[in-house]
Amino acid sequence: MTRLTRRRLLGALSLSTGAGALSIAAREFGPFASDSESDSDGDAVAFDPAVDGFGFDNYATPPESPSPSEFVSRSDLRDRLTSVVSPSVLDLGGRSPDGALRSGIGAIVDRLLSNADWLFGTKGYCYGMAAVAQWYAEVPTAVPVDRDSTSEITRIDVPADRSATPVRDDIERFHRSQFTNVDSWVQRWPLLRPERIDYRSQARELRAAIDEYGSAGVTITGENVVEGHYLLCYAYDEGDTDVTFAVYDPNVAADEYATTATSRTVGIDTAAGEPVLGSYAEEFDRFLFTREDRVTNEQARADRSERSR
Numbered sequence: 570m571t572r573l574t575r576r577r578l579l580g581a582l583s584l585s586t587g588a589g590a591l592s593i594a595a596r597e598f599g600p601f602a603s604d605s606e607s608d609s610d611g612d613a614v615a616f617d618p619a620v621d622g623f624g625f626d627n628y629a630t631p632p633e634s635p636s637p638s639e640f641v642s643r644s645d646l647r648d649r650l651t652s653v654v655s656p657s658v659l660d661l662g663g664r665s666p667d668g669a670l671r672s673g674i675g676a677i678v679d680r681l682l683s684n685a686d687w688l689f690g691t692k693g694y695c696y697g698m699a700a701v702a703q704w705y706a707e708v709p710t711a712v713p714v715d716r717d718s719t720s721e722i723t724r725i726d727v728p729a730d731r732s733a734t735p736v737r738d739d740i741e742r743f744h745r746s747q748f749t750n751v752d753s754w755v756q757r758w759p760l761l762r763p764e765r766i767d768y769r770s771q772a773r774e775l776r777a778a779i780d781e782y783g784s785a786g787v788t789i790t791g792e793n794v795v796e797g798h799y800l801l802c803y804a805y806d807e808g809d810t811d812v813t814f815a816v817y818d819p820n821v822a823a824d825e826y827a828t829t830a831t832s833r834t835v836g837i838d839t840a841a842g843e844p845v846l847g848s849y850a851e852e853f854d855r856f857l858f859t860r861e862d863r864v865t866n867e868q869a870r871a872d873r874s875e876r877s878r
Contacts, residue, residue, distance in 0.1 A: 623698055703786070816833050
């Protein structure tokens with residue numbers, strides 16, 4: 570199958586209007602990409618959730634996972650945060666900068682560990698599914714089972730006639746990798762102080778990542794950060810005062826993206842510097858892109874490749 574490039578997708582978007590056009594254009598133009606078209610123009614291969622998304626939706630496992638603190642110690646997390654966080658971002662509350670820093674860092678560490686402990690493989694594998702779907706789209710030879718596309722993987726435990734479960738293993742390994750990388754934790758701490766997220770910069774960084782790789786992941790959450798979710802942005806539509814990102818949501822199986830009615834988006838009001846949560850607005854009020862997720866995933870890819878030798 571010839572893959573849809575991002576330039577061709579954006580050309581399709583320019584012919585349509587409205588947020589829904591993002592998914593509609595991907596559905597209508599994706600299967601009919603010209604056989605003569607190549608990626609020689611430097612465009613990243615576009616992520617198509619109807620093809621590159623999993624054929625099953627997000628899943629959960631019984632609470633038998635290890636504690637994140639077995640992989641990332643409290644002291645290591647505290648030391649790394651201390652090296653990157655300035656007292657100016659904390660509420661001094663009449664204390665000295667050093668005192669405020671110690672107290673503030675301690676509170677952040679406690680909250681991060683508490684959140685991770687609750688989420689460590691027991692409340693769904695959205696991060697792992699998004700990261701692995703992204704990998705399989707970028708490197709089709711990484712798919713460990715005999716399927717023409719990720720969307721044809723309709724069960725988490727495949728092949729069903731074997732004891733090995735390579736797809737499940739990939740998803741759960743990638744999912745847990747986010748907890749073993751201290752910098753992954755550090756880069757997400759602004760979600761605890763969303764007023765400090767620079768969404769104009771986020772818009773620029775997300776567009777650049779999608780241009781470079783074809784997709785980019787974002788953590789989306791609300792006041793209760795524990796109730797977070799992970800999405801994969803794969804295309805964008807830029808207006809004069811806003812930018813809208815089409816997203817692959819691992820909670821939705823690939824076949825639902827094959828219909829023109831399915832459209833999931835987040836966005837940024839670049840004039841106001843505020844997030845636009847679209848259909849997620851009732852549950853979430855902030856999101857964050859960090860390039861550290863890519864670093865974490867690249868390491869997980871390398872680790873799996875090493876094990877496969």
